Amino acid sequence: MNVRRSAAVLTATAATALIGAATPAVAASPSPSPTAVIPAGLYGTADPTYDGVWRQSLALLAQDTVGVRPADQAVKWLTGQQCATGAFAAFRADPAKPCDAKLMVDSNSTAAAVQALAALGGQRAATDKAVGWLKSVQNADGGWGYAPGGASDANSTSVVIGALTAAGAKPDQVLKGGKSPYDALVELALPCDAGGAFAYQPDKQGKLAANADATAAGVLGALGLGLAPEAGKKADAVCAGTGSPTPQQAAANGAAYLAKAVAKDSHLMSVLPGAENQPDYGNTADAVVALAAQGGAEQAEKPLGWLEKNAGAWAKQGGPAAYAQLIFAAHATGSDPRAFGGTDLVAALNATGPTPQASGEAATEKPGDEDTRDDKDEKDNKGDSDDGFGVWWTVGVFLVAGIGIGFLISGRRKQQP
Template sequence: MPLRRRAAALAAVAVTALSALAAAPAATADTASPSPSATASAPKPKLPAGLYGTADPTYDGVWRQSYALLALTTYGVTPAPAAVSWLTGQQCADGGFPSYRADTAKACDPKLEDTNATGIAVQALAALGGHDAVTAKAVDWLTGVQNADGGWSYNPGAASDPDSTGVVIGALAAAGKDPAAVRKGGGGTAYDALRGFQFGCKAKETDRGSYGYPTDGKLAVNAKASADAVRGGAGAGFVVKPPAAGTAAKPLACPAGAADRAASTDAGAAWLTARLAAGGDHLTAVTPGADTPTPDYGTTADAVVALAAAGHLAPAASAYGWLAAHSAQWSRGNPAALSQLVLAAHAAGADPRAAGGADLVQQLTNLGPRPAPAASASASAKKKDDGGSSAASTWLIVGVFFVASVGVGFLLSGRRRNRPGA
């Protein structure tokens, strides 16, 4: 049974990867590189043409490809046709996307199609433009697998969860559909489903406003679920513009509690703001068996986007500032991690080309095929600004292999760690 099918197992994988990264020696600026001996024996996996990154794409191929295309398109980089065609080629005949299909000549196994891969693919292809037929078919698949409570599960047929529901809300919005108007058989809406995961006035005060992830029929307070639910409650996808004027989030008003979607979303944002402040502008996770928490970079980036989507710029900007100063080692060579940071910077009104002295957009660009001609000039100019040497390119390639083993762990921690049990 895939690891992504068990929330507890995936959470362990996620925090283990984060712990390993936190324990590794700190990188010196952006010029450090692994020793030749460390990379000489590293196997070079056979990867599909056009794919971003070098890690095994089995569990995250469509996810990281879509994330990369979203981030690059947001900053004016025109992805190579091979990168886009690789993504569109992953779609199944019924419109859904799996995490990865190695042989696109074979029919898809419907049990392997998932709402997360499909939802982020819709967002990426809608942002690129010119793929209306693909996105329309994918949206039809998504609406067809909606649960009666208005939400979505990772794989169709399971109970709804806030993470998957948030991703699909973003996909519907990107495709021009009002998520509030999508009801299967007259059931609930996606926003109804999200509110069902929120801890209200009966919860202890420190948990009020947060969202839980359902495991074995019970809800447990979860920062990742809270960030995804707040972003979804705001009706947003992964690309969020910084709010023009930030406001302070209002905690859950008890004894009345959240009365509508806006109040519910704001209460979730207030809980995230408090958690970020308690952690020193970032969220943390505790590795099983450890006594001290370690930084949760991915969920912190998710929280930045969620808070900006809900209209709260100040805490979003503060959290991104922490990420810009501390996440270089975590994100290096990892296309999904870099994409998260690029889009977090966008939401916080920051410049990802100057994140702690690094150019995150260029780093991400270098992990995939050469951009289309329209973007080549700007990419070349930026390379020149960064030194323009072949040594820099060599370092990037070496760096990718150095973190290849971390890539899947991170991606599972971000999107796959919170999945319902089989």
């Protein structure tokens, strides 16, 4: 699952390599900052070079999903990362410096930011500009790769579909050469005799290989959904049909593949060359979301139960993006994220960054937050304002082939059981 422009490889931080929390596949400028300085307003304490915008977007979206109003400081950090073109990079150490050709902007960071800002409201100008940029880099097959001009992949195309939906656009009407994002996604769907999964990308010979990560992403993309959907109507996950499926059937086929993949152990496994196989927490969480969205909460009951029993330590080490993934899994299944296997995921997420303005019924502001708050009415009127890791990085596009990193992250290993 990758887009390669160079063979040079960098190793990410040791902590990320151990826990594999959600990070974008190719998420860095070719000239990352030499020191891990954590900006005020950013969630998490790990080096943000490769995943700052991604983890911030997931954190803010997860907070909104559970009724938490994020700190203005956190929202302003995210909006301040946007380039004048509308695009986002994984991280800009100096937002005051204009974006230039050397900065690697990408579809994943941009689409995740759109989903978060659209959910929060009051950021119409920012989301419209970002969607305009995404449309400008759409590939001729209707899809998106991680970086502009890169070959379309299931993960990137799916996260962009979620962004388009969140911003009020209709993905089937976002066309390039007569092709929509759904056309690109269906082309990456395997037939039922090959399991019904989605592939990340065709290999060099044009063949498709089943990938659980791409499948979890592809199911949501084919349904036109974003990162934080609610449970769908009860439906069986059965692979059916021949030839090119409809997006809805491709989603059902993909769900059938995921259901089979988690049937034995109730979780997915990570398979990396030269490494011992181990549970894949992040992609299991993504599979829960996909299964519930396609066929209802009951379809995801077993892997959800496994996460409740086993994912606490992973999330604690993984930080905001990992907590967000589990919150999305709880939300999609109607579970309580404040009592998730003995962990209050919401409180744990909130503790990784600026104290939210309000959590449920109580305001929990830090002193000084009043100075950075936007007009309350603007925030409340959502959408009405015009304001705006065994993980390896391939230099240039920084390929990731990680352990348990979230499904909307392109550039992962090409096969997964």
